[in-house]
Amino acid sequence: MSAFLTVIRRDLLLAMRRKNEMLTALFFFVIVVSLFPLGIGPEPQLLKKVAPGVLWVAALLASMLSLNRMFATDYADGTLEQLTLSASPLGLLVAGKIAAHWLTSGLPLVLLAPVLGLQFDLGGEALAVLVAALLLGTPLLSLIGAIGAALTLGVRGGGVLLSLLVLPLYIPALIFGAGAVEAHVAGLAFAGHLSLLAALLVLAIFFAPWATTAALRIALE
Amino acid sequence: MNWGSPAEFFAMGGYGLYVWGSVIVCILIMVMEPIMASKRQKNILRALRRERIAEDLDRQ
Amino acid sequence: MNNRLIKWFKYASPQSFYPLAGRMIPWFWALAAVFGVIGLWISFFVAPTDAVQGEGYRIIFLHVPASWMSMFIYLVMAGWAGLGLALNTRLSGMMAQALAPTGALMAFISLWTGAFWGKPMWGTWWVWDARLTSELILFFLYIGFIALQAAIDDARRADKAGAILALVGVVNVPIIYFSVKWWNTLHQGASVSLMKSPSMAQTMLWGMLVMALCFWMYSIAVALMRVRAIILERETQTEWVRELPEVKS
Numbered sequence A: 001m002s003a004f005l006t007v008i009r010r011d012l013l014l015a016m017r018r019k020n021e022m023l024t025a026l027f028f029f030v031i032v033v034s035l036f037p038l039g040i041g042p043e044p045q046l047l048k049k050v051a052p053g054v055l056w057v058a059a060l061l062a063s064m065l066s067l068n069r070m071f072a073t074d075y076a077d078g079t080l081e082q083l084t085l086s087a088s089p090l091g092l093l094v095a096g097k098i099a100a101h102w103l104t105s106g107l108p109l110v111l112l113a114p115v116l117g118l119q120f121d122l123g124g125e126a127l128a129v130l131v132a133a134l135l136l137g138t139p140l141l142s143l144i145g146a147i148g149a150a151l152t153l154g155v156r157g158g159g160v161l162l163s164l165l166v167l168p169l170y171i172p173a174l175i176f177g178a179g180a181v182e183a184h185v186a187g188l189a190f191a192g193h194l195s196l197l198a199a200l201l202v203l204a205i206f207f208a209p210w211a212t213t214a215a216l217r218i219a220l221e
Numbered sequence B: 001m002n003w004g005s006p007a008e009f010f011a012m013g014g015y016g017l018y019v020w021g022s023v024i025v026c027i028l029i030m031v032m033e034p035i036m037a038s039k040r041q042k043n044i045l046r047a048l049r050r051e052r053i054a055e056d057l058d059r060q
Numbered sequence C: 001m002n003n004r005l006i007k008w009f010k011y012a013s014p015q016s017f018y019p020l021a022g023r024m025i026p027w028f029w030a031l032a033a034v035f036g037v038i039g040l041w042i043s044f045f046v047a048p049t050d051a052v053q054g055e056g057y058r059i060i061f062l063h064v065p066a067s068w069m070s071m072f073i074y075l076v077m078a079g080w081a082g083l084g085l086a087l088n089t090r091l092s093g094m095m096a097q098a099l100a101p102t103g104a105l106m107a108f109i110s111l112w113t114g115a116f117w118g119k120p121m122w123g124t125w126w127v128w129d130a131r132l133t134s135e136l137i138l139f140f141l142y143i144g145f146i147a148l149q150a151a152i153d154d155a156r157r158a159d160k161a162g163a164i165l166a167l168v169g170v171v172n173v174p175i176i177y178f179s180v181k182w183w184n185t186l187h188q189g190a191s192v193s194l195m196k197s198p199s200m201a202q203t204m205l206w207g208m209l210v211m212a213l214c215f216w217m218y219s220i221a222v223a224l225m226r227v228r229a230i231i232l233e234r235e236t237q238t239e240w241v242r243e244l245p246e247v248k249s
Helices: A002-017 A019-040 A044-065 A072-077 A079-085 A090-119 A124-151 A158-185 A191-220 B006-014 B016-059 C003-012 C014-046 C055-087 C090-122 C130-151 C155-187 C202-234
Strands: none
Touching: A002 A019, A002 A090, A019 A044, A019 A090, A044 A090, A044 A124, A044 A158, A072 A079, A079 A090, A079 A191, A090 A124, A090 A191, A124 A158, A124 A191, A124 C155, A158 A191, A158 C130, A158 C155, A191 C155, B006 B016, B006 C055, B016 C055, B016 C090, B016 C202, C003 C014, C014 C055, C014 C090, C014 C202, C055 C090, C055 C130, C055 C155, C055 C202, C090 C130, C090 C155, C090 C202, C130 C155
């Protein structure tokens, strides 16, 4: 357990020293969300309708931007190899890195999203559902993304290749996450969407660190 | 039998473009794919032959 | 040890599999041709005109087999890749690598024929129907697999990384299909699913099955052709490749 927390603390510390990356991803989120009204038109009814989808897609893309740095910097300076040699199970350490990634890229998105949701005229309750959905969905993105990040470690064309690999796998999270908010806006029940999202999250918590560990060992061979 | 004449067959009851559009693309792909696979085979064989010749020359 | 067991495992080596594959290929082409002729005959000359969709429905005789094959090949590809990961066999990874382009092309045929079926029936070239959308995502999964293997220079690492991706994909395909189906029913108006045909006449079913067999034999033939090329590409440094009659001539 303490190894898990140590890894989180270390990654958080490193991220704090390089706040730029975190802020860049956040601003990317803001800009992308703002692009949609510019592309679609400012009509409030239309914007309210597309808001859940737009916010979710932007959150997907923003959280994908930072996936590279989950393992790349540690791989470059040899820390990753040291982690594989440590006494603690690699799966636990990887889970720690994923948690730290979520704290630095997913959580800020969750906190920022309601503010952006106001731009789209989403009501208070809808925003609450949005936050709940993102709270369940962004860790899921970090978990799935970690597998992709480990597979493409040190590979040519890494960043774009990573997006290509990971985006199709994000689709269920997108469907249920955006669907929850849309359901609420339409006056329907959204609990089903959220529970499915939670189920996916639990599944990913069990399997993603394991797959990521396997992928890391392959990359480090 | 469904068709009174070849003309009917090609017209496909008005859906000719769609049916034949599908059939043609399907055939195209299922002809191109084996051709490309056999080209790949020929290329590697050519490269291997060249290497063998180069090695033989080196040995001399 | 059982002698029969040893005899089969011998084909796990690229060296023994290469000539075996070479002998099998013509047989699979022959089977594909036979099933193809019979299937096309049923599709165009035996199956009756559909009451609702006229002659346009005949596209299903290409669309449905292609969809089935695209999904089946993904499973087989993931199976070979997983086997290669577990047993550390080179040939299994080569087999997965050989199957991927065929599967991707099957997915493409499914999407293309699906669009050509949708346009006359529903008025648009693309319908965000649950099956077509899932097929599109499957196509992306294939492309991802091919791209990942192409980007990694070391063949063994490419095999193993591809295996993990394929296995993650295999687990995800049912999840993706279910979520897309859910998404589709939520957003659908009164429209009926593109894939639902009210009644499937016996002959229509037979047509689809025979065409599916044709596509299956075709896929095996092409994959075997490709795997032979891959074997040669990856085993250039070995003695047995240099001694091949095709190379020595």
